[in-house]
Amino acid sequence: MNFDVVIIGGGLAGLTCGITLQAQGKSCVIINNGQAAIDFASGSMDLLSQLPNGRKISHFEQNYAALYQQLPQHPYCLIGKEKTIEKAQQFEDLAKSLNLGLLGSIAENHLRVTPLGGLRGSWLSPNSVPTVQGNDVFPYHSIAILGIEGYHDFQPQLLADNLKQNAQFAHCELSTAYLNIPELDQLRNNAREFRSVNIAQLLEHKLAFSDLVKEMKTASQGADAIFLPACFGLDDQSFFNALKEAVGLAIFELPTLPPSLLGIRQHKQLRHRFEQLGGLMLNGDKALKAEFVDGKVSKIYTQIHQENFITAEHFVLATGSFFSNGLVAEFERILEPVFHSDIIGCQKFEQSNRLSWTAERFSSPQPYQSAGVAINAHCQIQKNGQFINNLYAVGNVIGGFNSLELGCGSGVAVVTALTVADEILRQ
Structure with missing residues (x-):
């Protein structure tokens, strides 16, 4: 089987990338191994709710410089301020065209009511959820x-x-x-x-x-x-x-305890649009390994298609983090199991030192949550110290930041997905 683009992972990042590419005439296949994190999410999407120093923020653009100073390896900082803002606004337009019913703007975070009665800063929320500005x-x-x-x-x-x-x-x-x-x-x-x-x-x-x-x-x-x-x-x-x-x-x-009806609705609508545009979903399949030729990915093997490999011009890794097995923790290392990409984390995280993976306090941000694959400004994946020209990463499989601590998981997913779509379409 041959396609223009193979996307591994059918969550928010993978589907956003696939929809954008299919709409521009690229033939895409998504290898989807079960439920994605979006099925367990609140339905609200965060762009950036907190800086690494712990300060809560409401305005992304006004606080970008502080983010860059405190965490220069964050995907937003690698991609750049202007492009990050552009892609966030592009997703707002995409959400409207898909009738996702999301309210909010990159101009300022709003506060959504949580199931326990708290208020949490968010970028976009379903119009059925109670919010205040x-x-x-x-x-x-x-x-x-x-x-x-x-x-x-x-x-x-x-x-x-x-x-x-x-x-x-x-x-x-x-x-x-x-x-x-x-x-x-x-x-x-x-x-x-x-x-x-x-x-x-x-x-x-x-x-x-x-x-x-x-x-x-x-x-x-x-x-x-x-x-x-x-x-x-x-x-x-x-x-x-x-x-x-x-x-x-x-x-x-x-939203209630997972699975979340609000997230499931969004997932179904995104998947429907991808298939409506002609994209192929290989559901219940799992990417196993890849072959490289001349420093590029040439083919990929899956659990169901171990004999009939899949080839493409471009490959996009959108497998998510530990929750969806996009990253795997062994006793002495954390690895990305499909391409064996280089792994990075935050300053306190050392991949070879298991004692550095966790903080002493259970309620503190855990260093292992910042682990993920290394990328450059084009979201190309690093392997053995070299960036692979036709291999990209999108979403929470990327390392160097803690999406739970900073409140930026959904934002990173869509911003990197749309950035990669641009990179592929430009070639």
Whole structure:
């Protein structure tokens, strides 16, 4: 099999790159080995929420110089300020064209409500999620927080108690209640199946819709707005929007414990567009090894296609970090298993010293989380000290930064994906 581009990894980074290339006439295949991190994400996307010194930020452009000074190996710093901003804005336009329903702008981070009632800085969030801008107060005075009987992944009272501590919600009157949905009785008997995805699947096919609307109106007790766990609408927001219209109130949904319905919706929409453009998904397959000729990748072998190798002009590594096995930790080393790329980390991380991989405090940022492949300004991967011309890395497989600590994982994913798409299209 021969393609213009082989992309290894079908998450946010891989699909963003693939969609952009397919739209420009490149033939792409995505080797997709199971669920991606986006399926477990909150649905909100972060560009940069914190500097390495711990200072929270709201404006990316104003704080780029400080990021460069403190962490020059960050992918944004390698790519450059202007291009990073350009690619972030390009993704905002792409999200609109895909009808992802994301609100926000690179101009300033907003604050989204977390399931525990905190406020977290974000770049883009689904329009169904409650958000505030800076110190602005939430526009609704009374909020009914409604859980689902027997569903323990969403705790209305805990959310209400913590939410009230934020100045933006101090003026709100908060009430809590639980929805009794008889259709869910069969799931309640097995706690392992009583998750957001299972609930959404069942409700879309067996729900007495009018009964749910009536109960929500009763439980809200005249509130101006309702907060719900994100359990309504599996493929897109149409079910949630229908519920909102029928109830006649402002309704917002909050992500629950993984897997996340909000992330799954985005993943399905991205994958649908990639396939709609003619891209091929090899689902359930796994890249095993690659062959190099004259310093370039020539072919790749997968678990299903061990005899029939795959060739391409360009190869993109979008396998993510440890969560999706894009990186593997052995006792004495951390490695990238497909191309055996060079690994880098932060200043405190030494690949050959296992004791440097973790911090003493469990709650502290862990040095191993900064491990990943080494790249240059073109996102080309380094192997044995040399950069490979036709091999690129996108997303959290890249090293030199801690995406969890800095709040930049989604931003790095889309910015590097669009940068690599540009590099390939330019050749």
